Structures are given as C-alpha cells and as structure tokens.
Amino acid sequence: MAEDSSSSFSERKLDWTPTWAVAGVCFVIILISILLEKVLHRIGKWFTDRHKKALYEALEKVKAELMVLGFISLILTFSQSYIAKICVPSSLADTMLPCPHDSENDNASSSEEHLRRLLWNERRILSSSGSTPQCKSGYGPLISTNGIHQLHILIFFLAVFHVIYSAITMMLGRLKIRSWKEWECETSTYDYEFSNDPSRFRLTHETSFVKAHNSFWTRLPILFYVGCFFRQFFRSVTKADYMTLRNGFITTHISPGSNFNFQKYIKRSLEDDFKVVVGVSPVLWASFVIFLLLNVNGWHTLFWASLIPLIIVLAVGTKLQAILTKMAVEITDRHTVVQGIPLVQGSDKYFWFSQPRLVLHLLHFMMFQNAFQITYFLWIWYEFGLKILLP
Numbered sequence: 113m114a115e116d117s118s119s120s121f122s123e124r125k126l127d128w129t130p131t132w133a134v135a136g137v138c139f140v141i142i143l144i145s146i147l148l149e150k151v152l153h154r155i156g157k158w159f160t161d162r163h164k165k166a167l168y169e170a171l172e173k174v175k176a177e178l179m180v181l182g183f184i185s186l187i188l189t190f191s192q193s194y195i196a197k198i199c200v201p202s203s204l205a206d207t208m209l210p211c212p213h214d215s216e217n218d219n220a221s222s223s224e225e226h227l228r229r230l231l232w233n234e235r236r237i238l239s240s241s242g243s244t245p246q247c248k249s250g251y252g253p254l255i256s257t258n259g260i261h262q263l264h265i266l267i268f269f270l271a272v273f274h275v276i277y278s279a280i281t282m283m284l285g286r287l288k289i290r291s292w293k294e295w296e297c298e299t300s301t302y303d304y305e306f307s308n309d310p311s312r313f314r315l316t317h318e319t320s321f322v323k324a325h326n327s328f329w330t331r332l333p334i335l336f337y338v339g340c341f342f343r344q345f346f347r348s349v350t351k352a353d354y355m356t357l358r359n360g361f362i363t364t365h366i367s368p369g370s371n372f373n374f375q376k377y378i379k380r381s382l383e384d385d386f387k388v389v390v391g392v393s394p395v396l397w398a399s400f401v402i403f404l405l406l407n408v409n410g411w412h413t414l415f416w417a418s419l420i421p422l423i424i425v426l427a428v429g430t431k432l433q434a435i436l437t438k439m440a441v442e443i444t445d446r447h448t449v450v451q452g453i454p455l456v457q458g459s460d461k462y463f464w465f466s467q468p469r470l471v472l473h474l475l476h477f478m479m480f481q482n483a484f485q486i487t488y489f490l491w492i493w494y495e496f497g498l499k500i501l502l503p
Contacts, residue, residue: 126181137309166380170387174275177392181271188264199247205254208408246390251441262495270400270487278390282382288348289379296375308355308453316447320352321452325440337430340437344429353436360456389476396480403484418485421478428471428478435462 126134152175176352246252256264298304316322324471329335341380358374366372439456460462460466 116233137159139453164383166383166387170383170390173387173391177271177275177390180267180392184267184383185264189262192257195255195260196253199251200254202250202252205252208405210407210409211415212409234310234311266487266491266496269491270484273487274392274480274483275390277486278386278479281389281479282386285377285382292349292354292375292378295351295357296373299355299358300371313451316454318448319450321356321454321456321484322440322444324350325437326444330437332443336437340433341426341430343433344426356439356454356456357458358452360458361454362460364412373477387471388472389479392480393476396477398478400484414485414488417481421481421485424478428474431464438462452496 154170156168156171157321159165161170317326327339329339354374361374361377362370362372364369403413403417439462443450443454460468464470
C-alpha cells in the first residue's frame with residue numbers, strides 16, 4: 113500500500129500538485145535565469161567599458177550557445193513522448209549497442225525489476241504525459257523517455273563544459289602572455305638599446321636566436337621534424353624568440369625602432385582567437401553525433417577518439433617549432449653577418465597549405481574533443497556509475 117501511494121505521488125500531474133510547490137519551483141527557476149542574465153550583462157558592460165571588443169563578441173557567442181541549448185531543451189521536452197512512441201524491431205534495437213547485453217538482467221526476479229522501476233521513477237525529470245508507450249510484441253521503442261532525458265543531460269553538460277574549458281584555456285594563455293611583460297619592458301631600457309644597437313655587426317651563427325634553433329640536424333630532412341617534435345617538450349617561447357619575433361613584426365608592419373608594445377598586441381590577438389574557439393560550430397556538433405554513432409561495444413571508440421586531440425596538439429607543437437627553426441635556418445642562409453637583432457620574415461608559407469588559421473581551427477577542434485571526452489566520462493560516472501567505466 114505504501115509503495116503504491118509513493119508511486120502515485122511520483123506519477124501525479126500538475127493539476128494534482130500543490131500550488132505552493134508549483135509557484136516555488138517556478139520562482140527558483142526564474143530567479144536563477146534572471147541572475148544569470150544580469151551577470152552576463154554586467155560582464156558585457158565591463159568588457160565594453162574597457163574596450164574589450166573581442167571578448168564582448170565572445171560573450172555574445174556564449175549567449176548564442178545558451179540560446180541553442182534552450183532550443184534543444186525545448187525540442188527534447190516536447191518531442192520526447194512522440195519519439196518514445198516510435199517502435200522498431202527488436203532485432204534492430206539490439207544492434208550497435210554501446211554496452212554488452214547482459215542476459216542475466218533479462219532473467220532478473222520480479223522484485224528486483226520492481227525496485228529498479230521505482231528508482232527510475234524517482235530520478236526521472238522529463239516526465240512523459242500519460243503512461244509509458246508500449247510497443248507490440250517483437251518491437252521496442254526507438255529511444256525510451258529515460259534515454260532521452262539522459263541524452264538531454266549529456267548535450268547540456270557538453271556545451272556548458274566546452275565554454276568553461278575554453279575560458280580556462282584563455283586564462284592560462286593570458287597568464288603565459290603576462291610573463292612576457294618583463295621582456296617588453298626591457299626593450300625600453302638603455303641596456304637593451306646598447307646590446308641590440310642596429311649599427312652593431314655580429315656573426316649570424318652567434319646570435320641567441322640562431323644558436324637556439326640551428327644545429328646539425330636542421331639540415332637533414334628526416335631529423336628535422338624529429339628534433340622539432342622532441343623540442344616542444346623542453347622549451348616554450350624563450351626570450352630570444354620573443355625579441356626576434358617582435359623585431360621582425362615591428363620592422364615589417366610598423367617601422368624600425370618604433371616604441372610598439374608587442375606584448376599587448378599578442379594579448380589582443382589571443383582575445384580575437386578566443387571568440388572563435390568558444391563557439392560550437394556545426395562541424396563540432398557533427399563530430400559529436402559521429403562519436404555517438406560509432407560508440408559501439410568492442411570498438412573502443414572512446415580510446416581511439418582520445419588519441420585525436422593528442423595527435424593534433426603534438427602535430428601543432430611540432431609545426432610551430434619547425435617554423436621557428438626554418439626562420440633561423442633561412443637567416444643563416446641569407447646572411448653571414450647581421451646588424452642588431454636578426455630580422456625574421458613571417459609568411460603564410462610556413463603553415464600547412466599556407467593557411468595560418470588552419471592551426472586555430474585544429475586547436476578549436478582539439479579543445480572541443482577534450483571537453484567532450486571529459487564531459488562524457490563524468491556523464492557516464494553520474495548516470496551509470498564507475499562499474500561501467502571499470503568493468
């Protein structure tokens with residue numbers, strides 16, 4: 113009797129729910145929504161007052177993603193009962209399962225099955241209107257109501273965690289760029305002007321930039337990329353790299369000897385790139401759908417998918433090291449003696465297919481894949497427990 117009463121309470125509709133409960137839930141939801149809108153408005157006003165146009169555009173893109181999530185939530189909420197009514201043959205429903213089919217669960221006792229249904233009813237949030245649709249013998253639902261609810265949670269967590277992951281990456285990038293401020297301030301000192309006097313002649317191979325990147329293996333095509341691959345683990349942007357790239361940029365795009373803040377320029381460029389990587393493009397959503405399709409038991413899709421961002425970040429790191437090394441080699445080939453800081457000539461030819469933005473798109477895809485796999489791991493842990501992760 114007590115179990116039937118509990119089940120009836122969990123199944124009752126809105127017309128049998130106390131008004132104070134309905135009003136209280138609506139109040140909390142509306143309050144959270146208003147607070148979120150006010151916070152985003154304050155952040156946008158702060159960006160506008162500080163003339164952070166790129167970050168403001170990134171915030172607008174985050175708002176657009178939240179709107180897309182709202183549409184996804186609305187579609188899933190209104191279509192779940194209709195999707196659950198779609199029946200497919202059992203032979204088709206039992207193909208390409210993400211987890212092995214446990215026959216012992218099919219022969220479980222009726223008491224265990226009843227307890228499982230009660231627990232499922234208590235956890236269900238997207239309740240269907242009316243009783244659960246039933247399919248005729250030999251058929252099963254395309255996706256159950258509970259399955260749609262779990263998919264709803266996965267999509268929501270994915271989009272939100274991608275934005276958080278991108279913001280954390282942005283903060284780490286700004287911290288890295290902030291460490292270069294000391295080098296930028298050094299360019300205004302007399303010691304810098306004396307040590308890098310434009311009228312001072314030096315042998316090319318004795319400059320710090322060339323010595324750091326030019327070696328015996330840089331002339332061998334096979335060892336060139338092997339050396340660049342391992343070098344990315346031991347060095348990032350050094351002081352010689354920063355000073356040389358700064359000098360090349362100012363000489364090419366502004367004027368030699370100009371008092372230009374290269375560190376602030378890089379910071380603004382990072383903000384421009386952030387508004388690109390913070391969004392979820394149709395290509396990224398397509399990769400999410402493809403993963404769900406290929407996530408079949410025995411295929412180890414999660415393991416193979418986890419290798420993709422690793423390969424991308426290693427390839428990009430190797431390429432960037434190769435660009436610096438090629439610049440050093442070309443300086444050595446062009447000049448035996450240089451005046452002041454060696455002059456590097458940046459060009460699109462150093463990048464894959466002469467497309468520098470391809471590196472940004474690869475990093476965008478890598479960041480989305482990392483965010484997705486972390487979200488997928490946490491979602492499985494939340495929905496099914498660690499047993500399914502560690503069988």
